[in-house]
Amino acid sequence: xxxxxxxxxxxxxxxSADMEHRRKINFNIxxxxxxxxxxxxxxxxxxxxRERAKNAKWRAIETLDQHLEEFEMQFNRRGGKVIWAExxxxxxxxxxxxxxxxxxxxxxxSKSMVTEEIHLNKFLEKEGIESVETDLGxxxxxxxxxxxxxxxxxxxxxxxxxxxxLFADKLGTPSNLTPEQLTLVARQILRDKFTQAEVGxxxxxxxxxxxxxxxxxxxxxxxxLSCAFPKTHIAIVGIEKVIPTMTDLGLFWPLLSTFGxxxxxxxxxxxxxxxxxxxxxDGPEEMYVILxxxxxxxxxxxxxxxxxxxxxxxxxxxxxxxVYKNIGGHAYEATYSGPIGSVITPHxxxxxxxxxxxxxxxxxxxxxxxxxxxxxLHELLLENRHEAVEFGMSTFGEKMAWKAWxxxxxxxxxxxxxxxxxxxxxxxxxxxxxxxxxxDLNFSAKTFNQMWEERKGKS
Numbered sequence: 001x002x003x004x005x006x007x008x009x010x011x012x013x014x015x016s017a018d019m020e021h022r023r024k025i026n027f028n029i030x031x032x033x034x035x036x037x038x039x040x041x042x043x044x045x046x047x048x049x050r051e052r053a054k055n056a057k058w059r060a061i062e063t064l065d066q067h068l069e070e071f072e073m074q075f076n077r078r079g080g081k082v083i084w085a086e087x088x089x090x091x092x093x094x095x096x097x098x099x100x101x102x103x104x105x106x107x108x109x110s111k112s113m114v115t116e117e118i119h120l121n122k123f124l125e126k127e128g129i130e131s132v133e134t135d136l137g138x139x140x141x142x143x144x145x146x147x148x149x150x151x152x153x154x155x156x157x158x159x160x161x162x163x164x165x166l167f168a169d170k171l172g173t174p175s176n177l178t179p180e181q182l183t184l185v186a187r188q189i190l191r192d193k194f195t196q197a198e199v200g201x202x203x204x205x206x207x208x209x210x211x212x213x214x215x216x217x218x219x220x221x222x223x224x225l226s227c228a229f230p231k232t233h234i235a236i237v238g239i240e241k242v243i244p245t246m247t248d249l250g251l252f253w254p255l256l257s258t259f260g261x262x263x264x265x266x267x268x269x270x271x272x273x274x275x276x277x278x279x280x281x282d283g284p285e286e287m288y289v290i291l292x293x294x295x296x297x298x299x300x301x302x303x304x305x306x307x308x309x310x311x312x313x314x315x316x317x318x319x320x321x322x323v324y325k326n327i328g329g330h331a332y333e334a335t336y337s338g339p340i341g342s343v344i345t346p347h348x349x350x351x352x353x354x355x356x357x358x359x360x361x362x363x364x365x366x367x368x369x370x371x372x373x374x375x376x377l378h379e380l381l382l383e384n385r386h387e388a389v390e391f392g393m394s395t396f397g398e399k400m401a402w403k404a405w406x407x408x409x410x411x412x413x414x415x416x417x418x419x420x421x422x423x424x425x426x427x428x429x430x431x432x433x434x435x436x437x438x439x440d441l442n443f444s445a446k447t448f449n450q451m452w453e454e455r456k457g458k459s
Contacts, residue, residue: 043254067242098288106193143171207289213273217270240310311340316370
């Protein structure tokens with residue numbers, strides 16, 4: 001716990017002081033902020049749309065077992081195969097078996113945060129399988145040996161000059177290529193990989209239970225190619241991605257597009273319901289869907305934190321968060337960063353190792369304000385803090401300090417005792433842990449209670 005918290009503080013300190021890094025982030029987020037209000041105009045009442053989406057996810061999560069079983073039944077009817085994975089290790093083991101059976105040497109992979117969560121690329125590398133990221137942002141990050149920086153925009157922290165230099169270093173291209181030229185270079189390389197790959201891996205934005213299909217949203221077409229070109233398609237999906245019916249997509253696709261990128265709808269929206277059927281011209285010969293738990297049932301069993309499973313991974317809360325804008329995605333040292341990452345990571349990984357993320361927040365509520373499915377993110381951050389204390393993850397010194405603070409706060413005489421200088425001395429010198437990574441607290445010379453009594457006396 002101490003090690004991960006200390007590393008987070010160290011990286012956050014470095015990143016928040018890096019003005020060039022903050023300039024790039026705020027530049028990219030400003031472009032997002034400019035287009036989202038335009039995208040929202042497609043809704044006659046965006047608040048009603050968000051409320052309906054939240055209700056749909058509530059129904060899905062409250063009856064999650066039924067929807068997952070219905071999905072499995074429908075998907076199996078069309079020749080697909082469903083694999084249930086309780087942990088990341090189980091998911092990797094199953095993928096390894098499939099790749100070995102197919103004698104896989106090259107695997108193409110579309111953008112998927114779940115595959116980042118289980119560290120699929122590292123696993124495949126150990127197995128001697130070339131795993132190629134086909135989303136442009138993910139491909140850039142893979143070339144640079146970095147994980148995604150943002151759950152929607154993986155290379156948000158890089159400028160076009162950074163990417164040109166990276167391509168020059170790794171691919172030997174001229175260092176002055178334009179973004180269009182860089183895209184064409186990547187396209188040529190990746191098109192060859194699509195035709196070579198024995199296996200394609202994708203995530204899914206939604207699991208549609210009533211038709212037994214997965215819905216994939218993208219802007220580049222690489223996910224479609226990853227589905228269709230290789231003979232075997234593996235989709236790895238978190239169990240929380242369920243929506244009850246295909247008609248729900250009419251609500252969720254526009255919400256995801258608007259709050260994710262400011263578009264009315266993304267360029268490619270695909271529903272995949274199984275392997276290639278008789279009479280069809282393209283598609284894989286075999287298709288697997290791996291339903292991944294990996295800690296999600298930890299969130300599910302708590303009626304308060306269950307709400308975090310409504311998330312549709314649009315990234316809006318990251319773009320709105322003042323903390324994320326200053327420290328960026330990599331400082332979190334977790335697959336999911338920003339407010340939603342701070343909420344779910346302690347449950348997906350280990351509360352003791354990641355409880356500090358729940359304190360990396362101003363609790364301003366901006367994340368809750370922008371969430372398309374109206375998750376009360378700032379309240380869930382407080383719930384995580386509460387759980388950490390309830391489970392005994394606070395140090396003895398921290399417990400004693402808060403007990404003293406509580407006793408003083410509940411006693412008016414103690415609150416009025418001493419002037420501002422004395423209180424400053426106690427908080428800034430005695431409770432040193434409070435100001436290790438904060439500026440000094442400066443109490444006023446008099447409490448509001450004292451000033452009120454004086455005013456009443458004068459009147």
